[in-house]
Amino acid sequence: MDTDNFLLARLQQGCAGREAEVFIDGPDGRSFARFFENAGRMAAALQALGVRPGDRVAAQVGKSAEALELYVGTVMAGGVFLPLNPAYTPAEVGYFLGDAAPQVFVTAPEHVDELAEVARAVPEVVTLGTDGNGSLPDLAAGQGAVPPVPRAANDLAAILYTSGTTGRSKGAMLTHRALASNSATLVDVWRFTPDDVLIHALPIFHTHGLFVATNVALMAGASLIFHPAFDADAILEDMPRATALMGVPTFYTRLLDRPELTPALTANMRLFISGSAPLLSETHARWQARTGHTILERYGMTETNMNTSNPYDGERRPGTVGFPLPGVELKITGDNGQELPDGEIGTIEVRGDNVFAGYWQMPEKTAEELRPDGWFVTGDLGMRDKDGYITIVGRSKDLIISGGLNVYPKEVESVIDDIEGVRESAVIGVPDADFGEQVVAVVVRDDPTLDRGTVARVAGERLAKFKCPRRIEFVEALPRNTMGKVQKNALRETYS
């Protein structure tokens, strides 16, 4: 019987009791010691709200140190943390709450009313506000410290929803072992130490900002300069006292637009990491020319955390995502699942402690993507070159990545197809200078008076902003192949 809380014990290894600051500055400023103390009180408050080991705690809250105390507090209470993008509409939130059936839903005070209906079945709805009205921090303030609930390596620590090809999001179940092992590897290969100061400008409801940036910093005992959102000015201002930045490619292209970005400004920085979407070789080269630093690109996903990374020492090769991380096996497979030789393009499959435990209550979906022998079929297409570097060449799944956020066409098509006067639609991604890709909807009308404004309005009511089409094109018919399948490649060519 484990007496440890597996993930918590490892997160605290590098920093327990330290009076050094984990969050530097402002309202978020606090030491590691205070951070874990607060998280402990949060855990006690969650227990008072009925959270038992394995219960889900869903949170749709803004970015703050307190929100991260809620994450760690949930883990301490033995719960399963379920973060939700604040951009999700009430309809989207309703789906997640219905599917995951959390014991507690934490929201922002200003959203309690609009979410009341979709959160009706959740036993406890509280806020991260401090107005005493269902305030979790107020409840936590009155609690004494409780010992962390023991949790074993295979127990769940988090569920992160990731959009599905069927249009329905799937909850990726992440164990204590998956999260702890991956962060430990990253601390090691990226050489994070207590001397590091990481600029944290990513959202905290995704793998990148939550499990890569936050877990790595906590585990290493490194400090964070916490930005509420990406802001080029704020990043440029903080660079002289920081040592590392993690971002999606849009961060780097936007920073390159700024004349203040110089070798002198970045002299204290030791590491720039990019991931979540492909970094153009051109961005890589421009960054090197402007700052003298070579961006380190890595590759991961919600189901697996990080799979590969370019080397810390050694050549960081543009256009590649580097080598499989220690403890991660990677193979390239053909249509029948057979392993392909180096140089051939196929599906990337990975296996290791980092891989998720399956999709929440979707055994069939799990069986489609997670083989019985532990290999996970990522849906990304790639190849390994003779030196062992992995290159991602595309995606077999029909996915659009806009500014590092995933949009599944099927989900957007379902919403558009429901609009009266629409016969059918096809949603595609086309290149975008800022976001990498942008969402375009190609729509066939039954009712010729249906206009773009109506389509945009309905999409805006039902879908988070980042999923809404930036362009809506009306056509007489969608191009189809002889099998009747919509030819999205042809549409991408037309509208790129």
Ligand code: MLC
């Ligand atoms: C915001 N908008 C977006 C968008 N982000 N639209 C499309 N794609 C996005 N990614 C909307 C806003 O609502 C706004 O609408 C308009 O677009 C312009 O906003 P902006 O001010 O330019 O955007 P900004 O707030 O600056 O955000 C852009 C961004 C942000 C790229 C900084 O999206 C971001 O932080 N992305 C990172 C996502 C991430 O962490 N991904 C990791 C997933 S984990 P309007 O109409 O109101 O103006 C993963 C695994 C792995 O993938 O490997 O890491």
Ligand code: AMP
């Ligand atoms: P998500 O489902 O949000 O976890 O997104 C994971 C997907 O992002 C992966 O399956 C890849 O398609 C993509 N991705 C992540 N990192 C990279 C990268 N460095 N280069 C190209 N694609 C990436």
